[in-house]
Amino acid sequence: MTTYVLDGGRIGTLDEFWMLMGEAVNGPGGYFGRNLDSFADCLRGGFGTPDDDGFAIDWRDHESSRRALGHPETARHLEGVLARCHPTNRARVAEELAQARGGRGPTLFCILTEIIENQAPGALRLR
Structure with a gap:
């Protein structure tokens, strides 16, 4: 299973979330959604996540993100x-x-985590 690491301490805005999520999945400058609908689409596959063995999102320092995306x-x-x-x-x-x-x-944090859980059940690991 592929694990994508999201450094929540580096997220201060929604735009930073999009940038960091894109980089986590697809490398520097990578895309993985730029709005809530496109993010949900990306989580369904075809935008960098593996189709065969699944994936996990390891959202580290998520409490910082929870505050920033409040x-x-x-x-x-x-x-x-x-x-x-x-x-x-x-x-x-x-x-x-x-x-x-x-x-x-x-909050945006709640909305984003709900989207992840709905589109990729069990993939989100809040640390």
């Missing part, structure tokens, strides 16, 4: 989503943004 970073992310989303989604995204600004609702 409600403030979630709110920053949602501000960008709100600026680009379809008008029919604005009310929902605005509500999610209000919750994140108030320190409520799911």
Whole structure:
């Protein structure tokens, strides 16, 4: 089984998560998603993960990542989503943004770990 190591101490923003996850799987400058949907797609295979023997993601110092990808970073992310989303989604995204600004609702860390668990059950190892 292939293990990809993610250094959570180096993650301060969602953009840094994308960069480090891409490097962990596909080497320097590697791609492994740049948004939540493409990340889920990559976890399903074909973007660097092995198809035959499976893989694990060893997320070290995940508590640092949990803090960095908390409600403030979630709110920053949602501000960008709100600026680009379809008008029919604005009310929902605005509500999610209000919750994140108030320190409520799911954080990016929670969303990312849920995506990993849904797309690659059992692959995530939080250290």
